[in-house]
Amino acid sequence: MKDVAVIGIGMTKFGELWNKSIKDIFVEAALKAIDNAGVGHIDSMYVGAMSGGLFVGQEHIGAVMADYLGMNPVPATRVESACASGGTAFRQAYFEVASGSSEIVLAGGVEKMNDGVDVTAALATAADQEYEVYNGITFPGLYAMIANAYMHQYNATREQLAAVAVKNHHNGFNNPNAQFRSEITIEQVLNSTLVADPLRLLDCSPVTDGGAAVILCPLELAKQFTDSPVKVISTAQASDTISLYERESLTSLKAVSDAAVKAYKQANLKPEDIDLAEVHDCFTIAEIVASEELGFFDKGCGASAVEEGKTSIEEGTIPINTSGGLKSKGHPVGATGIAQVIEIYEQLTGQAGKRQVKDARIGLTQNMGGSGASCVINILEAL
Amino acid sequence: MIGIIGYGSYLPRYRIKVESIAKEWGSDPESIKRGLKLFEKTVPGLDEDTITIAVQASKYAVKRAGINPEEIGAVYIGSESHPYAVKPSGTVLIEALGIGNDVHVASYEFACKAGTEAMFVAYCLVKANEVKYALAIGADTSQGAPGDALEYSASAGGAAFIMGKENVVAEILFTNSFTSDTPDFWRREHEFYPRHAGRFTGEPAYFKHVVNAGKLLLEKSAMKPEDFDYAVFHMPNGKFPQMAAKKLGFTKEQIETGWIVPWMGNTYSGSSPTGLSAVLDVAKPGDKIFMVSFGSGAGSDGFVFKVTDKIVDVQDKAPKLRDMLDNNKIYLDYGEYAKFREKIILNE
Amino acid sequence: MITPKYVREIPQRYRLEAAKCKNCSYISFPPRLVCPKCKSRSFDTIRLSDEGKILTFTIIRVSSDIFSHQTPYGVAVIETSEGAKLMAMIADTKIEDIAIGKKVKLIFRKIRDEGVSGIHCYGYKAVVI
DSSP states (O other), X not given: OOOEEEEEEEEOOOBOOTTOOHHHHHHHHHHHHHHHHTOXXXXXXXXXXXXXXXXXXXXXXXXXXXXXXXXXXXXXXXXXXXXXXXXXXXXXXXXXHHTTSOSSEEEEEEEEOOSSSOHHHHHHTTSOTTTTGGGTOOHHHHHHHHHHHHHHHHOOOHHHHHHHHHHHHHHHTTOTTOSOOOOOOHHHHHHSOEEETTEEGGGBOOOOEEEEEEEEEEXXXXXXTOSSOXXXXXXXXXXXXXXXXXXXXXXXXXXXXXXXXXXXXXXXXXXXXXXXXXXXXXXXXXXXXXXXXXXXXXXXXXXXXXXXXXXXXXXXSSOBOTTXXXXXXXXXXXXHHHHHHHHHHHHHTTOOGGGOOTTOOEEEEEEEEXXXXXXXXXXEEEO | OOEEEEEEEEOOSEEEXXXXXXXXXXXXXHHHHHHHOOOEEXXXXXXXXXXXXXXXXXXXXXXXXXXXXXXXXXXXXEOSOOSOSSSXXXXXXHHHHTOOSXXXXXXXXXXXXXXXXXXXXXXXXXXXXXXXXXXXXXXXXXXXXXXXXXXXXXXXXXXXXXXXXXXXXXXXXXXXXXXXXXOSEEOOTTOSSOEEOGGGXXXXXXXXXXXXXXXXXXHHHTOOGGGOSEEEEOOSSSHHHHHHHHHHTOOHHHHHTTXXXXXXXXXXXXXXXHHHHHHHHXXXXXXXXXXXXXXXXXXXXXXXXXXXXXXXXXXXXXXXXXXXXXXXXXXXXXXXXXXXXXXXXXXX | OOHHHHHHTHHHHHHOXXXXXXXXXXXXXXXXXXXXXXXXXXXXXXXXXXXXXXXXXXXXXXXXXXXXXXXSEXXXXXXXXXXXXXXXEEOSOOGGGOOTTOEEEEEEEEEEEXXXXXXXXXXXXXXXX
């Protein structure tokens, strides 16, 4: 297998993009990435999209996007793994380059969620329809169940959960592409509207329109296009039961730890070698549990770690979600995994501005589908 | 010996008081309590309907009967609030109880006496040796139009009876019916609420049928009111069954046990069946029970039961009616009640 | 219209039919073709009891449109007395009475309607006892 590098990035602003269609959004992000990489063509493309069918009534997303990007007849494949669609699309693009079958491959993701549909119902299709969703559960509800179990088992506090949202909003304040560029306080989180007890509105990532794209090529060709390529040193994926209720532990996300073990082994790294991580904080509790499964903290210590600043840019041992995370940057589900890669790319190439983590050389992205039934982890290294 | 081998009843936990309804319509709750002898009524939860009530009551009946549900050969649910205009209620029930597919099923409708009609047919099928066991249910989630007098009484609940020949707990000694075309209460196709003919529902409807059926049953059985330990009449309100009992020569004491309407309301097809269930909960071997139902339209079914020695073995095997009536109540205000009864027009 | 797929799930929804692995005794609810624990493909059909306890729960305040007139309502992960697990809405229980470890009884209730003119869909719910 060839070594693979990321050589260009592009994304739209995340938010409620009422005047832009799913096509407009994807093409804008893809063109930015193509221009940023300075490539004249692409050989193939992958598009992460969770549910064009439910959100905008459009399937066949790969072909639609290749057409509107003016790239016919390149092969275009839509990749779906619920909220992990983007990260998984990146992994598929990586394999196509690593295998030697293509040279310049675009990995993108897009979701247009604000188009008038029942978003709660659409997102819930990532859970078991017949045995979870049939019985009234929602996605905030599934993570709220994890939160209740976690708080019960580890005596974690509501304030510790809120600290995740406060940190991520603080980081997102400095991200020009973030949906919410506003600092919030613990009190604001604790006084926000209950969505699914114990989770409140400010524990939840928002409903977002957005697109993101990156360009990959063999490392040996990367210098033709950029002085600062970033090497993909690991990509790993794992699955778990689709239903939360069938898990042996309701306070773990086993797909995350399973993928992490593989990812670290492939990169020959330990958790402490990671300089920063973009972690799938669809809800505050998700970042806490995932940070433990990634090996950054012991089980049950993730909540206090946030409160103690161990995940902040300024004083953290492992800064998490420097982009603002899904919480503040926004969570257009199919685009999220690619946007995570973009943040790591910016950090490793020193382009993160006020969010810059000093001497960042190795960054990790963790992108999760459903209530943790799928997880994909990508590790990147500055050259 | 043919009769009831297992019985069960079910009432929703939710209640509304007469005061809460009267307040919204500017009525005097004291005059309703005094005149109709109604104090509060059961209200079905948003997730309850005639089918779920019938399933729960039937599960208790199977528990008391101690039989394999697969041996039930016929299931009839009597109700005026079947959830479907077209589609049987009992098909859901046979799947929920694991009765299997070798079974006769139909929905019955005869205003408030559909349940007792189902009991009569179930009894006859067993008597005719067509089936080993037959299950009859009277259940309703009845509706009264907002502001109508029926709103104080229309409630939810039901009772189920399994008829058989072995281990009978209450033998059926006599049955009869008295029926005529009397449009005192009706609901046209596509209408949400029933309508009634005011005071015409009394003397020419309820009393004519209940009293005539009662007299004929006493004649048929060659028994006198004083031969009975208990009497149960259809209970559209608290007052009517007391008056019917008096006209037929029964005492207040005889109807007291099955007179649950002041705190339950009128469970329509479930009314006299739940009353019978309350009696069976406390009856002793040898007790005789007189029962006359009433369904608008109109007709009355009569039954004479004789309680057997087996009754004491089954009474404690499932929840008793009075316990469900007196405990675990959740009171609703009128707004919650209106929402629960889907009286509020929602967007789709 | 969800009628065809609704009908397939009736044994589970109405009477809690589950599959017990003949090899390792793990109970799958709903039944599966392959045991997730030991990969065996042989099962006995069993009916779960109606008794269980709450492993975790939430109170849904914001639901999908189909449940919006029922909010707030509880949903819980239930472990039945056989050790099988399932997810169920909580019925007939005050919100403050729902807690981890509480005992529940599974009952038969209407879960949802298929619009205003479609079928009624039934299933199991849990009541805290």
